[in-house]
Amino acid sequence: MIRLAVDGMGGDNAPEQIVKGVLLALEKFDNLEILLYGDEKKMAPFLRNHNRLKVIHTDKYLDMGEKDPVGQLRKNKDASMFLAMRAVKEKEADAIVSAGPTQALVVASHMIIKRMPQMRRVAIAPIIPSITNKKRILLDSGANVDLKPEHLLDFAVYASVVAKSLLHIENPKVGLLNIGTEPGKGRELDVQTFELLSNTKEINFYGNVEPKEILDSEADILLSDGFTANIAMKTMEGTAKSLGKVLKKELTNSFFKKLIVGLFLRKSLKAFKQTLDPNEIGGAMIAGLQNIVVKAHGSSNAYAFYNGIRQAKELVEADVIGKVTKLLEKNEETV
Amino acid sequence: MIRLAVDGMGGDNAPEQIVKGVLLALEKFDNLEILLYGDEKKMAPFLRNHNRLKVIHTDKYLDMGEKDPVGQLRKNKDASMFLAMRAVKEKEADAIVSAGPTQALVVASHMIIKRMPQMRRVAIAPIIPSITNKKRILLDSGANVDLKPEHLLDFAVYASVVAKSLLHIENPKVGLLNIGTEPGKGRELDVQTFELLSNTKEINFYGNVEPKEILDSEADILLSDGFTANIAMKTMEGTAKSLGKVLKKELTNSFFKKLIVGLFLRKSLKAFKQTLDPNEIGGAMIAGLQNIVVKAHGSSNAYAFYNGIRQAKELVEADVIGKVTKLLEKNEETV
Numbered sequence: 113m114i115r116l117a118v119d120g121m122g123g124d125n126a127p128e129q130i131v132k133g134v135l136l137a138l139e140k141f142d143n144l145e146i147l148l149y150g151d152e153k154k155m156a157p158f159l160r161n162h163n164r165l166k167v168i169h170t171d172k173y174l175d176m177g178e179k180d181p182v183g184q185l186r187k188n189k190d191a192s193m194f195l196a197m198r199a200v201k202e203k204e205a206d207a208i209v210s211a212g213p214t215q216a217l218v219v220a221s222h223m224i225i226k227r228m229p230q231m232r233r234v235a236i237a238p239i240i241p242s243i244t245n246k247k248r249i250l251l252d253s254g255a256n257v258d259l260k261p262e263h264l265l266d267f268a269v270y271a272s273v274v275a276k277s278l279l280h281i282e283n284p285k286v287g288l289l290n291i292g293t294e295p296g297k298g299r300e301l302d303v304q305t306f307e308l309l310s311n312t313k314e315i316n317f318y319g320n321v322e323p324k325e326i327l328d329s330e331a332d333i334l335l336s337d338g339f340t341a342n343i344a345m346k347t348m349e350g351t352a353k354s355l356g357k358v359l360k361k362e363l364t365n366s367f368f369k370k371l372i373v374g375l376f377l378r379k380s381l382k383a384f385k386q387t388l389d390p391n392e393i394g395g396a397m398i399a400g401l402q403n404i405v406v407k408a409h410g411s412s413n414a415y416a417f418y419n420g421i422r423q424a425k426e427l428v429e430a431d432v433i434g435k436v437t438k439l440l441e442k443n444e445e446t447v
Numbered sequence: 448m449i450r451l452a453v454d455g456m457g458g459d460n461a462p463e464q465i466v467k468g469v470l471l472a473l474e475k476f477d478n479l480e481i482l483l484y485g486d487e488k489k490m491a492p493f494l495r496n497h498n499r500l501k502v503i504h505t506d507k508y509l510d511m512g513e514k515d516p517v518g519q520l521r522k523n524k525d526a527s528m529f530l531a532m533r534a535v536k537e538k539e540a541d542a543i544v545s546a547g548p549t550q551a552l553v554v555a556s557h558m559i560i561k562r563m564p565q566m567r568r569v570a571i572a573p574i575i576p577s578i579t580n581k582k583r584i585l586l587d588s589g590a591n592v593d594l595k596p597e598h599l600l601d602f603a604v605y606a607s608v609v610a611k612s613l614l615h616i617e618n619p620k621v622g623l624l625n626i627g628t629e630p631g632k633g634r635e636l637d638v639q640t641f642e643l644l645s646n647t648k649e650i651n652f653y654g655n656v657e658p659k660e661i662l663d664s665e666a667d668i669l670l671s672d673g674f675t676a677n678i679a680m681k682t683m684e685g686t687a688k689s690l691g692k693v694l695k696k697e698l699t700n701s702f703f704k705k706l707i708v709g710l711f712l713r714k715s716l717k718a719f720k721q722t723l724d725p726n727e728i729g730g731a732m733i734a735g736l737q738n739i740v741v742k743a744h745g746s747s748n749a750y751a752f753y754n755g756i757r758q759a760k761e762l763v764e765a766d767v768i769g770k771v772t773k774l775l776e777k778n779e780e781t782v
Contacts, residue, residue: 179629243689254626257634291589291677294514299592299674323682327689339634340678342626347658347682354578354662355690 113143114425117196117205120150121173122212124411127151130211131158133417137425138162140418144425147205149192170195174212176410181216185223193217197224200403207404207424209395211412218255221398221405228433230440231400233263235338236407237271238396239279239423240345243327247279251399252338253345259337261305264288268315269443270399270436271333277430278423279332287321287331289340294320301337309335314439323347395420397427404428448478449760452531452540455485456508457547459746462486465546466493468752472760473497475753479760482540484527505530509547511745516551520558528552532559535738542739542759544730546747553590556733556740563768565775566735568598570673571742572606573731574614574758575680578662582614586734587673588680594672596640599623603650604778605734605771606668612765613758614667622656622666624675629655636672644670649774658682730755732762739763 118134120127127150134146135158145164148155152169159167172190174181184191193212199205201224208225210217218234227234235252242248249271252259268286275284288306290298295306297320309317318331323344326334336344398405404427408420453469455462462485469481470493480499483490487504494502507525509516519526528547534540536559543560545552553569562569570587577583584606587594603621610619623641625633630641632655644652653666658679661669669676733740739762743755 243693257626289678291592291674291681322685323678324685324688326682326685328685328692339626340675343624343658343675344678344682346626347661347679348686350657350659350661350663351683351686352690353659355687357663358578359694 113145114141114207114428115145115147115205116421116424116428117147117149117199117208118421119173119193119196119208119210119212120148120155120167121192122176122210123408123417124176124211125413126173126211127155128158129412129414130417131155132414133412133421134165135160135162136414136418137421138164141422141425144421146421147196147199149196149199151192168195168199174216176213178213178216181213181219184216185220194220194224197221197405200405201225206428207406209406209408209417209420209424211408211410211417211420213410214254214407217405217407218398221401225401225403225405227400228402228437228440230437231266231270233259233266234398234400235267235270236396237267237274237399238345240334240348241327246332248329248332248334249275249279250334250341250345252336252341253396254338254342255398256338258339259301261301261308264305264335264337265308265312265315265443266440267399268309268312268317268333268335269439270432271335272315273430273432273435273439274397274399274427275332277432277435278426281332283316284332285318285330286315286333286335287318287329289323289326289334289336289344290320291322292320293322305335312443314443395423397423402433404433448480449476449542449763450480450482450540451756451759451763452482452484452534452543453756454508454528454531454543454545454547455483455490455502456527457511457545457552458743458752459511459546460748461508461546462490463493464747464749465752466490467749468747468756469500470495470497471749471753472756473499476757476760479756481756482531482534484531484534486527503530503534509551511548513548513551516548516554519551520555529555529559532556532740535740536560541763542741544741544743544752544755544759546743546745546752546755548745549589549742552740552742553733556736560736560738560740562735563737563772563775565772566601566605568594568601569733569735570602570605571731572602572609572734573680575669575683576662581667583664583667583669584610584614585669585676585680587671587676588731589673589677590733591673593674594636596636596643599640599670599672600643600647600650600778601775602734603644603647603652603668603670604774605767606670607650608765608767608770608774609732609734609762610667612767612770613761616667618651619667620653620665621650621668621670622653622664624658624661624669624671624679625655626657627655628657640670647778649778730758732758737768739768 173192236255237251275281395406395408406424508527572586610616730741730743741759
């Protein structure tokens with residue numbers, strides 16, 4: 113049995129979509145138990161009794177715009193996210209899933225669950241969309257603005273285990289996000305990281321990847337520091353959003369076109385939109401902690417949150433943390 | 448009369464599209480003379496006599512994939528790009544336009560034309576597309592991977608003059624590309640640059656801009672180091688390309704849909720594609736040199752190259768370099 117702690121009050125659509133996602137997951141998976149932390153009164157309209165669901169009441173939670181997570185950890189100890197996290201720390205649950213504010217989740221994970229001793233930094237690692245069915249892991253997507261090559265190596269090892277266990281890719285290719293494909297391109301960090309990754313047997317280094325290929329590269333893992341990868345992620349988001357607007361305007365600027373769109377193209381346009389919809393993808397891991405922490409997208413609907421739960425469950429089942437620990441220990445011995 | 452030196456052999460579609468772009472520009476602008484450097488035999492099929500066009504023959508030119516511009520400058524002195532550039536240095540022409548390899552153009556500009564004494568670095572500054580008619584300047588798009596806040600300030604001043612002179616924006620807003628909008632976000636570089644720009648009267652500082660808004664921000668100028676801005680530019684390119692593919696696939700996967708697209712939507716889809724088509728935009732400036740250098744897109748067609756020529760002509764007419772020199776001298780006095 114896998115037991116997950118869920119923050120019932122995190123996310124723009126909490127608690128309704130969170131509760132619905134939880135019930136969906138319990139239906140789908142027989143080997144899943146959920147501890148749900150949140151305001152019982154607010155969750156009640158959407159809740160059903162379930163023998164593998166336990167609700168733990170708290171009327172405290174974090175605001176989605178929370179800017180001072182450290183202060184909150186001190187003043188707002190009983191917030192749903194923090195209670196769920198402590199349950200994991202105290203081994204009452206195997207992993208936590210929250211759609212709450214990212215920085216709060218990263219900070220609280222650091223302070224409550226703590227880093228694996230073998231990982232020198234913690235990374236945000238979302239699975240990013242693609243134009244085929246191929247999924248890719250992009251990290252660090254925003255936890256650390258300053259990183260060293262050794263940190264990126266840790267991330268590469270972690271993400272390789274996840275790609276193998278969760279995405280079922282036999283020998284996942286690790287690409288370094290860079291401004292050119294040749295070795296020697298980029299900043300000092302990129303040149304040194306290229307060198308280090310080339311000489312590490314634990315991963316399958318693919319080389320530099322230009323962001324022109326960010327949605328259709330052969331690499332399964334895209335690696336950079338938390339500033340650069342965050343810039344790339346937000347640029348994808350912005351470009352997709354803006355092109356969607358152009359397209360919508362172009363396709364609906366006459367009654368006749370509207371009719372055609374309505375009759376024939378609705379499905380096509382939906383597929384286009386879904387390509388970059390975070391709800392289709394699931395959550396981001398906070399990689400490098402002593403337990404699995406999954407951050408579901410802030411705008412998660414029930415299905416997206418269910419995907420986040422599924423992801424946390426699969427990461428626990430695959431013993432990702434155990435496998436990473438072994439690989440990094442081995443790596444330290446050979447260095 | 449404005450006199451431009453043009454590299455007739457640079458770009459994927461040289462010399463045909465370059466020569467055609469040159470003739471188009473000469474037709475449009477009465478006050479324009481062009482010195483065209485390139486292989487007379489290869490250009491002949493597309494050339495016409497024109498009293499304001501002078502062709503200077505050379506059978507040497509650079510390969511578009513050129514990786515060793517410094518070596519080329521030594522061994523291949525008479526390459527069309529270098530000859531055109533020397534004409535500018537020797538005051539035979541006011542500015543140069545080339546669609547040749549970017550790094551070669553940047554390196555040759557540095558070594559032949561040289562930096563303005565007031566600018567501490569040289570930046571690549573393309574005008575980027577937008578979903579409205581608003582144009583934006585993104586710099587540095589790839590000349591320098593490591594920059595200091597003072598370099599970014601120089602770039603902000605330069606781009607502000609260009610936005611005023613070329614894009615006719617009265618009081619252009621300078622945005623700092625960053626992972627969050629609040630002051631204090633980003634790397635040490637970004638925090639310090641935010642501080643410096645906030646305290647500089649010569650520019651209108653708008654604050655941080657997240658790349659989620661890269662195509663519809665209120666800022667007229669988007670500023671970052673050459674690594675980050677290049678990553679953002681290539682991510683836009685990659686996302687647009689991939690979404691275009693998805694859309695095409697979705698819209699043409701049945702005969703009936705193909706018919707509809709053919710009959711009614713061709714124009715809409717063309718508008719969508721043009722939104723991010725570099726041919727619609729014109730060239731990138733190499734900002735910070737003693738003369739105007741415009742890099743037309745490598746894949747320029749005649750119309751795109753004509754746009755690059757127009758841009759160079761307008762930058763000369765507006766005396767951008769004179770204005771930037773004055774502003775930076777004033778700024779140095781007040782610092």
